[in-house]
Amino acid sequence: MRIHQLPVEVGRTATVGSFSGEQAPVLTVADGDEVVTGTLGLWAGRVRREHTLADILALRGQYAGGGPHTLTGPIAVDGARVGDALRVEIIRVRPGAHGYNLATPAGVSRGVLADRFPAGFLRHFDIDADRQVATSGALTIRTRPFPGFIAVAPQAPGPHGSVEPGPFGGNLDIAEMVAGTAIWLPVLREGGLLYVGDGHAAQGNGELNGTAIECDLDVLHLRVSLARSAWLRMPRVTTADEITTVGLGPTLEAAVQRATGDMADWLTTLGMTAEDAYVLCSVAGRMSVSQVVNRVVGVHLSVSRGELPGQGAQWR
The missing domain is CATH 3.10.28.20 (Acetamidase/Formamidase-like domains)
Structure with missing residues (x-):
């Protein structure tokens, strides 16, 4: 077993908004290897504490045509074949120091109460990873950091936008996928081609206003192993x-x-x-x-x- 260090750099080891089976691996690992990497927040991690809602909407416009998620990968697993499953164990997750929750304006929002907040709003959070809390004004939230996006490359030719999940996994936003969890993904392309991203410091089930506490993940430590001939139809979590x-x-x-x-x-x-x-x-x-x-x-x-x-x- 080997532990790999994978730095995150947009344009080299990370992409924004889409993923595919045609992208060359940024790292190849063996069955049972570990990867210590991280993820950047939405839109290449460019949201800052001083940004206003107008600033973020302008930033969003620069990435039109794909999803907002910054995806680290793809990571190939040597010997992974179609029909196998990748077992991705989440060993450790450490969020960055800044997070935010964004309710976009009603015209572009998918939040369930968008009609009540037609102008949208933005909340910045200070994240204390050691104390495991995130604070914004009167709100103090217990953090449970996790990657909202974990996927293998889809079977169909790409690129694929990062918003809609599918049999390959993707933007699942399952808040229970914290450290100590394993997600099993059906291998749909040779090598599997694993992508991770969409760091969350905390999220409620449903992600009801459209976002979690979005953040960088300074540390995302994974163990990747193969289950032969699993023939999964959909991801599973254990x-x-x-x-x-x-x-x-x-x-x-x-x-x-x-x-x-x-x-x-x-x-x-x-x-x-x-x-x-x-x-x-x-x-x-x-x-x-x-x-x-x-x-x-x-x-x-x-x-x-x-x-x-x-x-x-x-x-x-």
């Missing part, structure tokens, strides 16, 4: 205590159905009957809304390992 499926769709109902279907299928591979799996999803599953602001609705369904046959030992 911790020491839970297994989680991801559902994406044009509506909440479609996303819920997909997350539930994937969990029911997963539970049957662990030894449950189809009926028992469906019952367990209903009586012990924990369904959460990941995000509703990325054009594609995201949910995730979690089941405690204590409810699983053999506690799902092969999915650690």
Whole structure:
């Protein structure tokens, strides 16, 4: 096992707004290697404490045509083949000292209460990574930093905008993807081609006004390993205590159905009957809304390992 250091530099190891399977790897690692890197905030990390909403809207306009996310990668995994899965374990996350929450004006906002705040607004946060708090005026928020974007290269030719998630992962915005979590991504291109970005110091489920506490991630320490012939249809998330499926769709109902279907299928591979799996999803599953602001609705369904046959030992 080797630990790689990957500096973040836009134009060399990071891109803004899009990702693809045609981009050359910025780093190649072996199965089980670790990568210590970071991410820049939205729009190449150019938002500063002194910026106003007007400043940020002008900055946003300079990156029209793609997403706002600054993506570190791609990182190739030697020997990763289509049909395998990348297991990306998040070992350590440390946010930068400055963050912000942005509600864009109603004409461009996807926030759920955009009509109540037609002019939009901006809140800057001071982040104390050691104390694990972020403050803005009267607000003091407990930080739980995580990368909102983790993806492999999509199967279809690119480039692909960074906003909409898909089977490849991407802008999932699952707030539980903190240190100690592993996300499993279906390999859709040789080498996998892993991208990470969209640093958040904290985010509520749903990301309801359109953004989290957006920030740089000064440290993002990952371990990347291969699961052969996993043939995943969608990303999965695991911790020491839970297994989680991801559902994406044009509506909440479609996303819920997909997350539930994937969990029911997963539970049957662990030894449950189809009926028992469906019952367990209903009586012990924990369904959460990941995000509703990325054009594609995201949910995730979690089941405690204590409810699983053999506690799902092969999915650690």
